[in-house]
Amino acid sequence: MSDVKVPTGAEKIVQCLEREGVEIIFGLSGGAAIPIFDALVGSKIKLILVRHEQGAMHMADGYARATGRPGVALVTSGPGATNTVTGLLTSHMDSAPVVVICGQQVTSVLGKDAFQEADVTGISYPIVKHSYLLKHGGDIPRVMREAFHIASTGRPGPVLVDVPKDVSSGPCTAPFTDEVDLPGYTVPGRGDPEAIAEAARLLSESKRPILYVGQGAVISDAGKAITSLAEKLRAPVVNTLLGKGAVDETHPLNLGMLGMHGTAYANLATQDCDLILGIGARWDDRVTSDPAHFCVGAKKIHVDIDPSEFNKVIQCDLSICGDARLVIEDLVPLVDMLDTEPWLKQVERWRKKYPLKVQKQGGLHAQYVQSRFDHLSEGRPILTVDVGQHQMWAAQFCRTRSNRHWLTSGGAGTMGYGWPAAIGAKFARPDEEVWAIVGDGGFQMTLAELATAAVHDLNVKVLIINNNYLGMVRQWQELFYDNRLSGVDLEGNPDFVKLAEAYGVKGMRIKRVADVDRKLREALDYRDGPLVVVAEVVKEGNVFPMIPSGGPSSAMLIEPPRTQLEKPRGST
Amino acid sequence: MAAPEILPAPVAAPEQHTLSLYVNNKPGVLVRVSLVFARRGYNIDSLVVSPAAHGDFSRITITCSGDRPTLTQIILQLAKLVDVVHAVDHTGDAAYETEIALVKLESQLGERTQVLQVAEHYGAKVVDYGPESLMLRVYGSSDKLDAFIELLRPYGLLELVRSGKIVMARGLEDT
Numbered sequence: 001m002s003d004v005k006v007p008t009g010a011e012k013i014v015q016c017l018e019r020e021g022v023e024i025i026f027g028l029s030g031g032a033a034i035p036i037f038d039a040l041v042g043s044k045i046k047l048i049l050v051r052h053e054q055g056a057m058h059m060a061d062g063y064a065r066a067t068g069r070p071g072v073a074l075v076t077s078g079p080g081a082t083n084t085v086t087g088l089l090t091s092h093m094d095s096a097p098v099v100v101i102c103g104q105q106v107t108s109v110l111g112k113d114a115f116q117e118a119d120v121t122g123i124s125y126p127i128v129k130h131s132y133l134l135k136h137g138g139d140i141p142r143v144m145r146e147a148f149h150i151a152s153t154g155r156p157g158p159v160l161v162d163v164p165k166d167v168s169s170g171p172c173t174a175p176f177t178d179e180v181d182l183p184g185y186t187v188p189g190r191g192d193p194e195a196i197a198e199a200a201r202l203l204s205e206s207k208r209p210i211l212y213v214g215q216g217a218v219i220s221d222a223g224k225a226i227t228s229l230a231e232k233l234r235a236p237v238v239n240t241l242l243g244k245g246a247v248d249e250t251h252p253l254n255l256g257m258l259g260m261h262g263t264a265y266a267n268l269a270t271q272d273c274d275l276i277l278g279i280g281a282r283w284d285d286r287v288t289s290d291p292a293h294f295c296v297g298a299k300k301i302h303v304d305i306d307p308s309e310f311n312k313v314i315q316c317d318l319s320i321c322g323d324a325r326l327v328i329e330d331l332v333p334l335v336d337m338l339d340t341e342p343w344l345k346q347v348e349r350w351r352k353k354y355p356l357k358v359q360k361q362g363g364l365h366a367q368y369v370q371s372r373f374d375h376l377s378e379g380r381p382i383l384t385v386d387v388g389q390h391q392m393w394a395a396q397f398c399r400t401r402s403n404r405h406w407l408t409s410g411g412a413g414t415m416g417y418g419w420p421a422a423i424g425a426k427f428a429r430p431d432e433e434v435w436a437i438v439g440d441g442g443f444q445m446t447l448a449e450l451a452t453a454a455v456h457d458l459n460v461k462v463l464i465i466n467n468n469y470l471g472m473v474r475q476w477q478e479l480f481y482d483n484r485l486s487g488v489d490l491e492g493n494p495d496f497v498k499l500a501e502a503y504g505v506k507g508m509r510i511k512r513v514a515d516v517d518r519k520l521r522e523a524l525d526y527r528d529g530p531l532v533v534v535a536e537v538v539k540e541g542n543v544f545p546m547i548p549s550g551g552p553s554s555a556m557l558i559e560p561p562r563t564q565l566e567k568p569r570g571s572t
Numbered sequence: 573m574a575a576p577e578i579l580p581a582p583v584a585a586p587e588q589h590t591l592s593l594y595v596n597n598k599p600g601v602l603v604r605v606s607l608v609f610a611r612r613g614y615n616i617d618s619l620v621v622s623p624a625a626h627g628d629f630s631r632i633t634i635t636c637s638g639d640r641p642t643l644t645q646i647i648l649q650l651a652k653l654v655d656v657v658h659a660v661d662h663t664g665d666a667a668y669e670t671e672i673a674l675v676k677l678e679s680q681l682g683e684r685t686q687v688l689q690v691a692e693h694y695g696a697k698v699v700d701y702g703p704e705s706l707m708l709r710v711y712g713s714s715d716k717l718d719a720f721i722e723l724l725r726p727y728g729l730l731e732l733v734r735s736g737k738i739v740m741a742r743g744l745e746d747t
Contacts, residue, residue: 121600122600122603125600125603125604125607126607126611129654130654130655131600133599133600150654182654183596183657184595184596184653184654184655184656184657184658185654306652307648307651307652308645308648308649308651308652310648311641311644312645
């Protein structure tokens with residue numbers, strides 16, 4: 001036995017990661033994490049060196065959302081760890097399974113303001129599903145097993161593991177474990193049969209039902225079951241920003257996204273329904289706006305894996321706790337076709353009367369570029385979309401056809417998410433076409449990851465919708481603040497094509513309507529490494545429809561308003 | 573143009589609630605629990621933490637004020653924490669509740685008769701009988717302690733330490 005080398009804590013951590021099936025880690029090294037980086041030498045796990053820890057987090061998140069498997073980030077202590085905070089919030093708000101391993105100062109100096117010491121476990125508490133300060137080497141196998149179990153089961157989320165350097169450097173003799181013993185943690189599965197039967201009964205009485213589909217449907221892969229349910233009931237479907245792709249958005253029953261910038265017909269149908277069935281959606285303020293005026297008089301049913309979402313925003317008539325796919329699969333056999341003919345006709349009248357508008361005159365409009373992108377790409381690519389106006393246009397015009405093909409920061413609204421998430425998604429799904437759609441503002445927050453894509457010759461692409469503004473805020477200032485522009489003009493933007501070239505990445509520019517199809521085709525066919533496509537769009541385009549926040553959906557602006565509007569009263 | 577309007581906070585009658593949590597006996601658990609309150613700007617009125625019968629777990633008893641829908645949300649979010657095994661609102665149920673208080677009074681030897689009468693009436697015990705001060709220990713319902721303390725206030729109340737309410741479910745029911 002004496003010739004058997006006792007692994008270090010770091011080696012044990014890497015072995016645990018291998019046992020969890022981790023193929024890739026997105027990391028940025030630093031003093032406190034050196035033992036773990038050292039243990040990765042010779043491991044079959046691929047280490048991707050990023051340029052900023054926020055990039056590592058969004059890559060791990062993109063990897064996770066593209067596959068459903070936990071993404072892993074590895075960073076050092078202090079600033080390395082605090083740079084993960086935005087990424088933790090992003091993954092936490094959108095229920096993405098991410099495991100973050102942070103190096104930490106040695107245990108003997110914790111609490112003494114040592115070099116690069118930050119209480120990252122403490123910092124993480126409000127924005128993680130769980131976190132660990134791994135103070136004893138003997139706990140490594142248990143903590144690593146628990147971290148992956150917690151991150152990836154139930155309602156997924158980020159888990160942070162903080163590893164002091166003496167623990168990673170010291171010996172670890174503890175055996176591997178496959179068991180988890182977490183008395184405070186339960187994973188709901190099937191729903192209560194009585195509640196599901198009650199849902200079927202409520203549905204049977206409905207003349208104007210609507211299915212409201214969110215991220216939980218994506219996570220549990222409930223799309224097929226929901227499509228069956230919609231077809232069997234003949235009920236229209238609306239999805240949230242994050243629910244895009246659970247049910248094919250080109251399906252005739254799908255009305256696209258609802259909410260603040262949703263399609264007019266999705267919002268009109270939601271507002272007029274007599275029963276709304278929420279599936280893995282949390283009645284977010286972007287959707288419900290003014291909860292007191294949301295679906296007034298309609299029966300409301302909520303299917304969710306997280307009971308703390310029940311009756312949080314909207315009081316529902318029936319709540320069913322369980323995995324969205326399992327609940328809907330149990331519900332489908334209990335329902336019969338409804339007489340929704342007049343309802344579907346009404347919905348189609350709305351769809352015809354209030355289509356999404358694309359302007360082809362008066363310069364190059366973002367909506368035009370994105371609607372052509374949708375048409376030419378036929379919805380094949382995985383899209384990772386940043387935050388702002390371009391995100392809402394992408395949500396409207398880029399119809400998501402399949403599950404896990406739409407990745408965006410919804411809950412947190414994290415600018416800078418799109419580009420690194422694309423890199424993570426491409427590493428996860430190398431055979432898929434992966435595109436980031438970003439704005440000029442958000443792209444500049446994480447563009448250093450151009451180097452990461454270039455180094456790995458990754459065939460991942462980014463479409464920059466460049467209006468040289470922080471456009472969404474500019475839109476609010478125009479509509480609600482007398483057009484007093486403040487802190488939104490991005491003068492000093494770089495030439496993004498030259499910038500790409502500086503990283504050794506091919507850059508393309510689209511300036512004219514006439515060039516859009518040709519250049520997008522060329523870009524879609526491009527196979528030699530990363531690609532940056534900059535669409536120089538009109539500066540002052542606005543996103544419509546728009547429900548001013550906190551207002552009832554009857555206040556929806558389908559066209560630009562002619563008069564100055566009151567400041568919205570709801571959430572930001 | 574109208575001045576920006578600030579939405580009034582939703583009006584709901586605040587009530588006092590007593591929550592009991594069964595949690596892992598580990599560092600950081602108390603912070604995670606208190607953050608669920610703090611993120612809403614909610615104050616915890618009293619908090620008692622101690623090891624449970626099984627040493628791997630602790631009991632936390634929290635009293636706080638708030639409207640029922642918000643408290644219901646808080647309990648669900650507490651229960652969601654990985655380190656919280658269960659969270660129960662004992663408000664209005666028949667659980668046994670008690671609290672202990674220590675009271676220090678400035679009191680000269682010759683002027684104590686009335687204080688000692690009050691103490692006797694409330695079943696309080698004198699635990700420190702000094703030449704210029706008295707320390708009394710009293711336990712019982714929080715309402716009883718409130719009344720006791722108010723009665724003593726005019727007699728030179730120097731210090732007050734209350735344990736916070738503890739609660740246990742009756743019969744074989746889980747706390």
